[in-house]
Amino acid sequence: MKPLVNKIVCIGAGYVGGPTMAVIADRCPDIDVTVLDLNEARIAAWNSEELPIYEPGLAAVVSRARGRNLRFVGQTEGAAHVAAADAVFISVNTPTKTDGEGAGKASDLRYVESCARFIAAHATGHTIVIEKSTMPVRAADRIKSILASAGPGVTFDILSNPEFLAEGTAIRDLEAPDRVLIGGERPEPIQALAEIYRRWVPAERVLSTGLWSAELSKLVANAFLAQRVSSINSISALCEVTGADVEEVASVVGTDSRIGPKFLRASVGFGGSCFQKDLLSLIYISESYGLTEVAAYWQQVVDLNQWQKHRFADQIAAPIATAEGSLRDRRIAILGFAFKKDTNDVRETPAIDVCRRLLARGATLAVHDYKVTPDSIASEIGTQGVEVATSPEAALAGADGVAVLTEWSAYAKLDWARLAGILKAGAIIHDGRNIVDATAIRRSGLGLRSIGKGERHVR
Numbered sequence: 323m324k325p326l327v328n329k330i331v332c333i334g335a336g337y338v339g340g341p342t343m344a345v346i347a348d349r350c351p352d353i354d355v356t357v358l359d360l361n362e363a364r365i366a367a368w369n370s371e372e373l374p375i376y377e378p379g380l381a382a383v384v385s386r387a388r389g390r391n392l393r394f395v396g397q398t399e400g401a402a403h404v405a406a407a408d409a410v411f412i413s414v415n416t417p418t419k420t421d422g423e424g425a426g427k428a429s430d431l432r433y434v435e436s437c438a439r440f441i442a443a444h445a446t447g448h449t450i451v452i453e454k455s456t457m458p459v460r461a462a463d464r465i466k467s468i469l470a471s472a473g474p475g476v477t478f479d480i481l482s483n484p485e486f487l488a489e490g491t492a493i494r495d496l497e498a499p500d501r502v503l504i505g506g507e508r509p510e511p512i513q514a515l516a517e518i519y520r521r522w523v524p525a526e527r528v529l530s531t532g533l534w535s536a537e538l539s540k541l542v543a544n545a546f547l548a549q550r551v552s553s554i555n556s557i558s559a560l561c562e563v564t565g566a567d568v569e570e571v572a573s574v575v576g577t578d579s580r581i582g583p584k585f586l587r588a589s590v591g592f593g594g595s596c597f598q599k600d601l602l603s604l605i606y607i608s609e610s611y612g613l614t615e616v617a618a619y620w621q622q623v624v625d626l627n628q629w630q631k632h633r634f635a636d637q638i639a640a641p642i643a644t645a646e647g648s649l650r651d652r653r654i655a656i657l658g659f660a661f662k663k664d665t666n667d668v669r670e671t672p673a674i675d676v677c678r679r680l681l682a683r684g685a686t687l688a689v690h691d692y693k694v695t696p697d698s699i700a701s702e703i704g705t706q707g708v709e710v711a712t713s714p715e716a717a718l719a720g721a722d723g724v725a726v727l728t729e730w731s732a733y734a735k736l737d738w739a740r741l742a743g744i745l746k747a748g749a750i751i752h753d754g755r756n757i758v759d760a761t762a763i764r765r766s767g768l769g770l771r772s773i774g775k776g777e778r779h780v781r
């Protein structure tokens with residue numbers, strides 16, 4: 323039987339749209355997949371050997387499908403593809419609003435609305451419109467009302483198919499997801515989309531719910547994950563003052579099958595484009611329905627994360643600041659700028675807050691990352707007092723203090739016996755990810771402060 327969906331368009335060639343469409347095209351060679359974006363430079367990069375995002379395994383998937391049934395096009399060329407599409411995914415950014423009603427909390431749906439207008443203007447016949455970007459609950463109403471402006475005979479179904487991939491493991495998450503969620507109002511379009519995923523995802527993992535439950539489930543999944551990180555980070559502070567070891571505590575707590583071991587790694591704080599944005603969106607929605615206690619509960623997850631980042635920066639400053647608290651003439655090596663390993667994404671990375679706090683006190687920073695470009699670093703923290711180092715060694719040379727902010731595997735293998743000589747005497751390594759070789763550091767005469775490990779517990 324011919325599949326109901328033969329031609330797909332995805333609007334938005336970002337961290338979600340690009341990898342997701344590449345995997346669909348790879349797994350379904352008979353389905354024609356077009357990814358369009360208004361950012362022409364991004365499209366050019368998707369069509370080159372230098373893909374615009376770094377994601378392990380992505381290049382191989384793209385190279386298998388691109389030129390066969392996967393193409394990346396600009397907005398102008400995209401219109402005809404939308405006209406011919408059976409299904410159009412909306413996978414654009416939904417950042418936190420910076421002005422107007424809900425500023426600082428609500429998700430900004432202007433890009434989504436502009437996609438809906440584009441679809442309404444170009445679609446023909448019947449089209450399934452699929453929310454892939456994380457949306458506030460009932461966003462589909464806004465999309466529907468815009469789509470209603472389409473010409474006569476043009477009809478739509480709306481589905482919510484939120485993406486659960488995590489950056490750095492996107493390809494693995496897409497190829498073997500815990501679940502695929504499809505929310506909708508009628509069984510036919512849900513089945514049509516489910517049929518695509520069932521080509522490689524076991525049927526029992528393709529879940530369907532109502533539209534509003536699907537929209538809300540994505541926000542809630544991210545809120546629960548972020549809450550786990552804030553929970554363990556709150557305990558990290560308690561471990562530091564009591565002499566307990568947060569890794570031991572997490573491992574004991576995680577053996578309870580009702581709790582589970584994942585997402586209990588204490589850190590400098592969570593980052594990424596989703597957690598804070600989705601928490602704020604959940605808080606805003608709760609407030610707008612008058613649920614102030616619910617909003618306050620989730621707000622604390624955000625506040626704890628902010629506190630953890632500041633606490634970490636202040637711990638770096640404390641041993642090297644002047645009596646007045648200044649960090650002038652102090653050089654601090656920043657190892658890692660991405661919000662987690664295996665990505666070049668710096669959106670909401672904890673490094674931004676840590677670096678800004680140190681810069682504000684006059685420090686000079688030498689920042690190293692394996693994948694983040696100097697331009698990305700400059701766009702977040704400027705260039706004043708910031709030097710971008712091309713190797714960990716270059717960052718560490720002459721440093722008064724060291725902050726490990728991203729858990730790149732290579733930082734776990736640094737040879738501290740050799741590096742001790744290039745650091746200033748008495749320099750302390752502040753490990754925001756608990757990955758460095760603690761024994762080697764101590765043996766080399768360097769100081770070490772690990773997240774959630776009290777001084778009394780130092781081994």
Ligand code: UDX
Pocket residue numbers: 485486487488489490544547551584585586587588589590591592593594595596597661662
């Ligand atoms: C997250 C969700 O995991 C994913 O399902 C959703 O689709 C998008 O948002 P992502 O932000 O890409 O994915 O990465 P994730 O692995 O969830 O990490 C988020 C942040 O939490 C990172 O800064 C990470 O370092 C931090 N983290 C994660 C911890 O500090 N400790 C942990 O135990 C886990």
Ligand code: ADP
Pocket residue numbers: 333334335336337338339358359360361364397413414415416433434436437455595
């Ligand atoms: P995500 O992490 O959700 O994928 P990104 O910011 O990486 O978010 O990607 C979103 C992409 O959507 C960007 O490349 C942006 O240029 C694109 N985009 C935003 N609005 C539109 C639009 N109206 N039409 C086409 N592309 C859009």
